[in-house]
Amino acid sequence: MNRRTVRRACPNCGPKNKPLSVTTDERGTVSYCHRCQYTEANNTIAVMGTLVERKSYRPFHDLASHLWQSSQPLAGSLAEKYLRSRSCRLPPMDGDLRFLPARDERPAAMVARVTDAITAEPISLHFTRLTADGSKVPDSPKRLLAGHRKAGGVIRLWPDEAVTVGLSISEGVETALAAAHAFTPIWSTVDAGNMTTFPILAGIQALTIFADNDPAGIAAARTCAERWASVAEATLVTPDEPGTDIADVIAA
DSSP, X not given: OOOEEEEEOBTTTBSSSOOEEEEEETTEEEEEETTTOOEEEEETTSBTTBOOOOEEEOOTTTHHHHHHHHOBOSTTSHHHHHHHHTTOOOOSTXXXXXXXXXXXXXXXXXXXXXXXXXXXXXXXXXXXXXXXXXXBOSSOOEEEOTTSOOTTEEBOSSOGGGOSSEEEEESSHHHHHHHTTTOOSEEEOSSHHXXXXXXXXXXXXXXXXXXXXXXXXXXXHHHHHHHHTTTSEEEEEOOSSTTOOHHHHHHO
């Protein structure tokens, strides 16, 4: 991947030693302020090869940071109960997957921190909302934090220090943790769109891609594998049954 980074003054906090880091690569341009966490992105891949409208995103340090700090480790939580019911392997504790207790009208949730795949900067939160018995709520259980950037993000279920020469990825958290019975370290790309554009990372010699067996999932995994094949060994794993993922195979 051709990547270029320059430092500039931040439009939010002013010219203070150029705290704004502006990175340009195949995904487009992302500006991130290391002082105030201001983020702005212009992603060139969103509209059939045409530049999309420049977007400004909310910084992670406001609501996102508050919710993350309010979360708890998985151990002994409803989120752990939920993952075990899905035949998932638990990731390293107190990492980027935690439990957010219910409060007022907000249900309990498994909460994942979404970070930039390259820089590891936190950019958003992903929620799997849970009932009191540890199952998913029936209505729209999965949500991303509104107004925050998702493009170019991953959920680091295993930390960077666990990644040496090999890495696995899948779309969803549950799929990744089901595949983790056999393959680690593994990250979630959140969805098919992020899998399609998952960037080439320096030092990775082998990438295993667990695809959901649906048109969007297969297309995303193939696009990712084709791009990675030029620099690393890229292996595509797809369940035989249409409409299923690796989590379904493990549970069965």
